[in-house]
Amino acid sequence: MAYENELHLAQLAVQRATLLTRRVYAAKSKGTLSKSDASPVTIGDFGAQALIIAAIKHAFPSDEVVGEEDADDLRTNEALRSQIWELVQEATLDDAEAEAVLGGPIKDVDGMLTALDAGRSAGGAKGRIWALDPIDGTKGFLRGGQYAVCLALMVDGEVVVGVLGCPNLPVDDKERLDTSIGADQTDAEGKGVLFSAVLGHGATSRPLTRGALAEGTTIKMKPLEDITQATFCESVEAGHSSHGDQAAIAGKLGITKESVRMDSQAKYASIARGAGDLYLRLPISKTYQEKIWDHAAGVVIVGEAGGTVTDAWGKKLDFSIGRTLSGNKGVVAAPKAIHPEVLKVVIEVLSSK
Ligand SMILES: Nc1ncnc2c1ncn2[C@@H]1O[C@H](COP(=O)(O)OS(=O)(=O)O)[C@@H](OP(=O)(O)O)[C@H]1O
Ligand SMILES: [Mg+2]
Numbered sequence: 001m002a003y004e005n006e007l008h009l010a011q012l013a014v015q016r017a018t019l020l021t022r023r024v025y026a027a028k029s030k031g032t033l034s035k036s037d038a039s040p041v042t043i044g045d046f047g048a049q050a051l052i053i054a055a056i057k058h059a060f061p062s063d064e065v066v067g068e069e070d071a072d073d074l075r076t077n078e079a080l081r082s083q084i085w086e087l088v089q090e091a092t093l094d095d096a097e098a099e100a101v102l103g104g105p106i107k108d109v110d111g112m113l114t115a116l117d118a119g120r121s122a123g124g125a126k127g128r129i130w131a132l133d134p135i136d137g138t139k140g141f142l143r144g145g146q147y148a149v150c151l152a153l154m155v156d157g158e159v160v161v162g163v164l165g166c167p168n169l170p171v172d173d174k175e176r177l178d179t180s181i182g183a184d185q186t187d188a189e190g191k192g193v194l195f196s197a198v199l200g201h202g203a204t205s206r207p208l209t210r211g212a213l214a215e216g217t218t219i220k221m222k223p224l225e226d227i228t229q230a231t232f233c234e235s236v237e238a239g240h241s242s243h244g245d246q247a248a249i250a251g252k253l254g255i256t257k258e259s260v261r262m263d264s265q266a267k268y269a270s271i272a273r274g275a276g277d278l279y280l281r282l283p284i285s286k287t288y289q290e291k292i293w294d295h296a297a298g299v300v301i302v303g304e305a306g307g308t309v310t311d312a313w314g315k316k317l318d319f320s321i322g323r324t325l326s327g328n329k330g331v332v333a334a335p336k337a338i339h340p341e342v343l344k345v346v347i348e349v350l351s352s353k
């Protein structure tokens, strides 16, 4: 299969990073800072980014990475730096072969800072570039809801590999849309799913483990005969997507079931495995540009599970422009067969504003 080594590395790197995020959740202090746009970042975000980039650079030294975080705050804040370094050192997989694939632990603090800062690629349409969101849904993470560790590989601007680690989604009971507010993440029984896809080769899910990869199973979106029976997923934060427009669209489609609000790319993962049907993310602000790391992995996973993902005007999401999806507005993800019907109503509602 194409990109087999890249897929394996990405799965193990994401799995190792989820060990760290779970440990941070269980700790009393999550080292939360506020970024310049007032959004939160925690020691979990920094630690997970360093671990994943170190693994990418070990296996594919000349690949670039577009990562959400950087080392600026750590270089000026010693207490924060050592807190993260301690966590990074402790996050190792229980399997020697798996650790060897990832290049083993990061050697020293400088190596950690260098790895974190290697996420500053400007992105673009040429070559091999990874898109990394070390914790997507940081607000969800902090409130004990859903979050995801997200990694995708783009080649010449097209997403070819996507991996999502969702430590708080249930392994079984796949039909249930679990929002798990207040769930105990410390190795909680039955929680933790690793999703992945390679373009043209289908999508898979498997339980997250502490060592080698568990066996995977193919996932598919739910066949939906009657759109009025659909369940749609949307963001928890009203500031991230328009709950009002989304409700109007659902109403016009005849959908009566309440939306399921869930943080992070766990929304893409959930619909890809048939828990829920649609993901709507309609813009609140005229100026906000969606970040590539908030979508890259989810889009290839939904596509490979039988879905179509476009923006709110029907354009394919263009990952080749840079760090943001500056050519797109909003996201509409649905099973292939019903996407045109959903999109038509999305455009009607947005055009009438
Ligand atoms: N104004 C605005 N509009 C749209 N999106 C925004 C906005 N501000 C932030 N973000 C990004 O939203 C990411 C989290 O998205 P979610 O779907 O998880 O939102 S929610 O937490 O469920 O409300 C979140 O990702 P993380 O920072 O990784 O958590 C942000 O990149
Ligand atoms: Mg963030």
Ligand SMILES: [Mg+2]
Pocket: 133, 135, 136, 137, 293, 294
């Ligand atoms: Mg994000």
Ligand SMILES: [Mg+2]
Pocket: 045, 068, 133, 134, 135, 136, 137, 138
């Ligand atoms: Mg993030």
